[in-house]
Amino acid sequence: MSEPILSIRGLTKTYKNGPRALDSVDLDIRPGEIFALLGPNGAGKTTLIGAVCGLVRPTGGTITAFGQDLSRDWRKARARIGLVPQELATDMFETVWRAIAYSQGLFGRPYDPARLEEILRSLSLWDKKDAQIRALSGGMKRRVLIAKALAHEPELLFLDEPTAGVDVELRKDMWQQIAALKERGVTIILTTHYIEEAEEMADRVGIIRGGRILMVDEKRAMMERLGTTEAVITLAAPLAAIPPALAGFPVEIGADGMQLIYRGGNGQGGGRAQVAQLTQALTRADIAYTSLDIHDSSLEDIFVGLLGEKEAA
Numbered sequence: 616m617s618e619p620i621l622s623i624r625g626l627t628k629t630y631k632n633g634p635r636a637l638d639s640v641d642l643d644i645r646p647g648e649i650f651a652l653l654g655p656n657g658a659g660k661t662t663l664i665g666a667v668c669g670l671v672r673p674t675g676g677t678i679t680a681f682g683q684d685l686s687r688d689w690r691k692a693r694a695r696i697g698l699v700p701q702e703l704a705t706d707m708f709e710t711v712w713r714a715i716a717y718s719q720g721l722f723g724r725p726y727d728p729a730r731l732e733e734i735l736r737s738l739s740l741w742d743k744k745d746a747q748i749r750a751l752s753g754g755m756k757r758r759v760l761i762a763k764a765l766a767h768e769p770e771l772l773f774l775d776e777p778t779a780g781v782d783v784e785l786r787k788d789m790w791q792q793i794a795a796l797k798e799r800g801v802t803i804i805l806t807t808h809y810i811e812e813a814e815e816m817a818d819r820v821g822i823i824r825g826g827r828i829l830m831v832d833e834k835r836a837m838m839e840r841l842g843t844t845e846a847v848i849t850l851a852a853p854l855a856a857i858p859p860a861l862a863g864f865p866v867e868i869g870a871d872g873m874q875l876i877y878r879g880g881n882g883q884g885g886g887r888a889q890v891a892q893l894t895q896a897l898t899r900a901d902i903a904y905t906s907l908d909i910h911d912s913s914l915e916d917i918f919v920g921l922l923g924e925k926e927a928a
């Protein structure tokens with residue numbers, strides 16, 4: 616496997632008079648991936664991003680980006696990192712064009728109007744280039760944030776809640792923009808409250824709570840490993856009890872005997888394969904059915920379940 620583009624070891628942050636926002640976090644980010652960091656409010660997501668981007672001074676631990684220790688050679692590595700923050704911290708009276716031209720120069724890139732034009736067009740902001748930022752809608756302001764982050768051509772891009780509070784259409788649009796960046800080889804780390812966003816976009820998912828990383832895995836593997844499957848089989852004729860042929864399957868009878876409800880694969884995956892075995896067992900036992908509805912739990916179900924479990928622990 617290639618070297619991680621970002622490697623975090625033992626990262627700790629305790630705010631003055633505040634909580635321990637990060638507690639010995641270890642994390643490796645692979646080049647070219649989209650990594651989604653999921654966690655409830657106050658989990659430490661923004662602090663983690665801030666530590667990498669030089670906005671938060673860590674209490675302990677190391678951050679290596681592009682093979683360079685950030686505490687030693689911060690500026691060189693920082694120039695290759697982009698940040699789309701949650702809030703617009705830019706002069707509201709500035710025009711869109713001037714704001715992104717400023718960002719381009721911030722890390723030593725030469726002024727390149729052709730590149731700026733390309734960025735603005737790709738984000739449908741070209742018409743607004745001379746508008747003052749304060750006059751833009753909330754969604755357009757978010758696009759300006761992305762344009763600013765892209766202006767210095769980062770290889771590693773952080774998006775902190777990129778679609779919080781934007782409408783569904785704009786959210787889909789932003790997902791496309793993010794996918795296009797990945798196509799161009801940009802490595803992306805996004806934090807999100809919308810689990811659907813992680814489900815749609817991420818290659819890997821990390822779950823953070825109370826400043827600790829609870830789990831990091833390939834999204835698909837996580838869904839497979841922790842997911843559950845539910846199947847509702849509608850029968851041609853009612854059953855009074857579970858027939859012996861189905862003993863051993865996690866099924867119960869519903870809808871006055873007209874349905875068999877399967878819930879399985881708990882935490883081990885394989886639910887769908889077991890449903891296939893169940894239907895074969897039905898056929899062998901001459902039990903006719905008219906429909907089969909099968910549903911796998913989403914990343915959201917997994918996330919909520921996992922946090923609930925840790926809460927109880």
Ligand SMILES: Nc1ncnc2c1ncn2[C@@H]1O[C@H](COP(=O)(O)OP(=O)(O)OP(=O)(O)O)[C@@H](O)[C@H]1O
Pocket residue numbers: 630631632633634635636654655656657658659660661662663
């Ligand atoms: N500047 C600060 N001074 C003191 N405490 C802080 C500061 N910034 C964050 N915190 C605290 O550190 C913890 C982690 O906050 P952080 O903003 O990193 O969480 P988050 O996961 O980004 O949350 P959200 O999803 O709400 O944005 C919280 O308890 C928060 O109150």
